[in-house]
Amino acid sequence: MSHRHVGSLHAPDAEMAVKNARDVYTRRNEGVSIWVVEARHITATAPGDKGPMFEPSESKVYRHPTFFDIPEEVGHM
Amino acid sequence: MYAQMIKTVSSGVKSRDEMSDEERAFQDKIDRDIKIEPRDWMPEDYRKTLIRQIGQHAHSEVVGQLPEGNWITRAPTLERKAILLAKVQDEAGHGLYLYSSAETLGITRDEMIELLHEGRMKYSSIFNYPTLNWADIGAVGWLVDGAAIINQVALQRTSYGPYSRAMIRICKEESFHARQGYHAIMKMAFGTPEQKRQAQDAVNRLWFPALMMFGPSDAESVHSEQSMAWKIKVKSNDELRRQFVDQTVPQIEYLGLDLPDPEIKWNEERGHYDFSDPDWKEFFDVIKGNGPCNVDRMKNRKEAWEDGAWVRDGLLAHARKRAAAKVAAE
Numbered sequence: 001m002s003h004r005h006v007g008s009l010h011a012p013d014a015e016m017a018v019k020n021a022r023d024v025y026t027r028r029n030e031g032v033s034i035w036v037v038e039a040r041h042i043t044a045t046a047p048g049d050k051g052p053m054f055e056p057s058e059s060k061v062y063r064h065p066t067f068f069d070i071p072e073e074v075g076h077m
Numbered sequence: 078m079y080a081q082m083i084k085t086v087s088s089g090v091k092s093r094d095e096m097s098d099e100e101r102a103f104q105d106k107i108d109r110d111i112k113i114e115p116r117d118w119m120p121e122d123y124r125k126t127l128i129r130q131i132g133q134h135a136h137s138e139v140v141g142q143l144p145e146g147n148w149i150t151r152a153p154t155l156e157r158k159a160i161l162l163a164k165v166q167d168e169a170g171h172g173l174y175l176y177s178s179a180e181t182l183g184i185t186r187d188e189m190i191e192l193l194h195e196g197r198m199k200y201s202s203i204f205n206y207p208t209l210n211w212a213d214i215g216a217v218g219w220l221v222d223g224a225a226i227i228n229q230v231a232l233q234r235t236s237y238g239p240y241s242r243a244m245i246r247i248c249k250e251e252s253f254h255a256r257q258g259y260h261a262i263m264k265m266a267f268g269t270p271e272q273k274r275q276a277q278d279a280v281n282r283l284w285f286p287a288l289m290m291f292g293p294s295d296a297e298s299v300h301s302e303q304s305m306a307w308k309i310k311v312k313s314n315d316e317l318r319r320q321f322v323d324q325t326v327p328q329i330e331y332l333g334l335d336l337p338d339p340e341i342k343w344n345e346e347r348g349h350y351d352f353s354d355p356d357w358k359e360f361f362d363v364i365k366g367n368g369p370c371n372v373d374r375m376k377n378r379k380e381a382w383e384d385g386a387w388v389r390d391g392l393l394a395h396a397r398k399r400a401a402a403k404v405a406a407e
Binding site: 007010048 | 114116117163166167169170173174177180186246249250389392393395396399400
């Protein structure tokens, strides 16, 4: 199940954080499961580093299966 | 619900030549519609102005709960009561999204709340008007949230990433607010003569305060040039106000109510409605703290904060005790 960041909140402990997250971020049936993490435990890349971090993958098109032409006779692969 | 009349912290818009390299790179990003994120470099004035704007917007969401909360126990049906509760709960959520995005700029929520309570930060003037009858609750959802939506839809494109994302989320929830309000006032307008009279009274009283939500006229908004350049203000006050009037007049007509301003008339040439300005003297008076409910609103906010302190303290004490017990057990 892939989780997506939906927002921040304040809570005295993890248990209350889950309760608050339920109240605040699942009022429109968005809820399936909730993860809460203390902000101080997150290590993140800087948005400014987007280029050096992620651009190298752009030049490696051979990582995608469509890079390779497989003859039709071989069938589905 | 939102911010109005934000005093931009700036000594005037700089030309490209006057900017430092950092400032130029920052402005280039904004011009290319690249969002500014919390850890990016930003001019100190941009940061300060945004704290004011987002903080005031957050305060408006929270104080905005008061005039509506006034009617929760007296809603005419259980269904209307549940709807109103859900709406007021949304406003608390909107306050949280906005406080959270302001916190990414280096101020805490507690600091902002303190500034509000000291009268050093403001909230929208609209919430200093009373909700006198049930039709007012319909009119608030329809007109006040309707006005807020117009402003907030524009702000989805604002340059500061966390603010923009909060706006997108808020806008998704806001149309429920406007529609439930219009639905409630439709019931009144199409009801008994007495209900219709109350609906008319609500529209008459709330029309001009709703127009004031967009802030003073463009000629008076001395600070908007810099905010526009920074894209923390996306459309001018008058432009947004005109959009609101154009959208709302047909909705009033559908209800069969009289227009609250005799000057409202379709202007074929401009392709917009003509309408009267609100009483700007009243507006500035309300902003200064002399509206009908300013004192009450602040008293209620402070009481809620102070009377709730023992709950916050208790939860923290409990959390600390449990954390200590956990460490001891390990």
